[in-house]
Structure formats: C-alpha cells, structure tokens
Amino acid sequence: MLCTLIFKTSIFLWFLACSPFLLVGLISEKLERKIILIDAKGVLFLTRFIAGIKYQIHYPSNNEDGIPFKHNINQRLDGRSIIASKHMSMLEVAILVKHVPNYFFIMKRELLWIPIYGWAFWRIGLIGVNRARGATNMNTLANKVTKSIMKGMTLIIFPEGTRVLPNHRIPLKRGLLFLASNLKLPITPVGVDTGLYWPKRGKIKPGTTHIYFENELPSTANLEEISEAINRHSA
Secondary structure (H helix, E strand, O other), rough: OHHHHHHHHHHHHHHHHHHHHHHHHOOOOOHHHHHHHHHHHHHHHHHHHHHOOOEEEEEOEEEOOOEEOOOOOOOOOOOOEEEEEEOHHHHHHHHHHHOOOOOEOOOOOOOOHHHOHHHHHHOOOOOOEEOOOOOOOOHHHHHHHHHHHOOOOOEEEEOOOOOEEEOOOOOOHHHHHHHHHHHOOOOEEEEOOOHHOOOHHHOOOOOEEEEEOOOOOOOOHHHHHHHHHHHOOOO
C-alpha cells in the first residue's frame, strides 16, 4: 500500500504543478493542447518510474507486404474513425492523449466544472453531456461532434459510460451507434487491461499493460459486434 500511496500522491502533486500552466494555456487552444500533452506524458513517466507500470500498444496485423488489411469497404481514405475504447483507469486516457493526434472526448458535463482542469478540457474542445436530465439530445450532440470532425479532430468515446472493473462487461450506450450512423464514420474498437495495474480502487501493481487497437468496424455495426471487439483483448 505504501507504493500506492506514494504514487497517488505524486500524481496529485504533478497535477497541482501543471495547474498554473493550464491557466496560461487558456489563451490558446493550440498552447493548451501542448500543455495537456506534457501533463499526460508526466503521468506516464510517474506511472513507469514510481508504480513500475509500462505500456505496449498493439495495432491490427499487416499482410505479408506490410500493408494493413482493408477489412471493410466502409474504411475512410483519410483514416478518420470514432475510437471506442474500454475504460478502466486514468492510464488509458493518458496513453490515448499521447498517441492520438487532434483528439477530443465526449465526457460528463460535471468534469468541465473542475477548476482549471475542467476549463482546460473546455478550451481544447472536449464536449460535455448532461446525464442528470435523462436522455442526451443526440441531434445537438451530433452537431457539436460534426463541427469538431470537420476541423480534422478525432473523437474518442468510452461507450460503456464509466470505468469498468477487470473481467466485467456492461452494456454499451446506444449513443455510439447514433453518432457513427449520422457521421458515416467507421468505429475503431480499443481494448485495454489497465485495470489490472491501475484499478478503479485498490493497490497499484507493477507490470506491462496493453492497449489493443482492433480492426475497424463499419458505421452500421451493432452493439454486440462493437462490444465483442472491445472486449476481445480486454481484461
């Protein structure tokens, strides 16, 4: 438990140290993104240096010529898709922020109210939804997402809607299907096992965590197909 306490304290102090720079970054979206990237890299450094957690990213297999498989006719030539990821801890968030350029997330609106960090999330274009009032206005959400997509951004969504414990599956939210269908974007499922090392609650454990980018699914995929792909390699 001592290692866990030291690690969580170091993460807290790192976030505290980054806060003044995030305030300065509010003057420019581009600057704020650079600062958040540094913030994420710092989290990954502390995760490895103090907690002993490394990570490895896996991408879909290539054929014998080294060219990625064209696994469906819906694949866009510009490479854009909706990244639908399993969510187990803060760790995969930091990894995705580091490795996915021009990202934006859909998140609980309350997270945008967090002092400094919430303002920074708003500044770089993260979209908050109000779950407390029942069903989200999907047409309004789709319009906001469309504007970001048209600016060359990549949507990352956690379709389960919350952090999930290892070996647990919960139903995916249907909003992912609505967005994929309306935006005509394929879906890139992402599996993770980060919860084995940085759990929602409990002790931090050293080891190598894995992030699995699966083959794209067409925008017409159903929730069962998406869930199967996300959980194929997840803990």
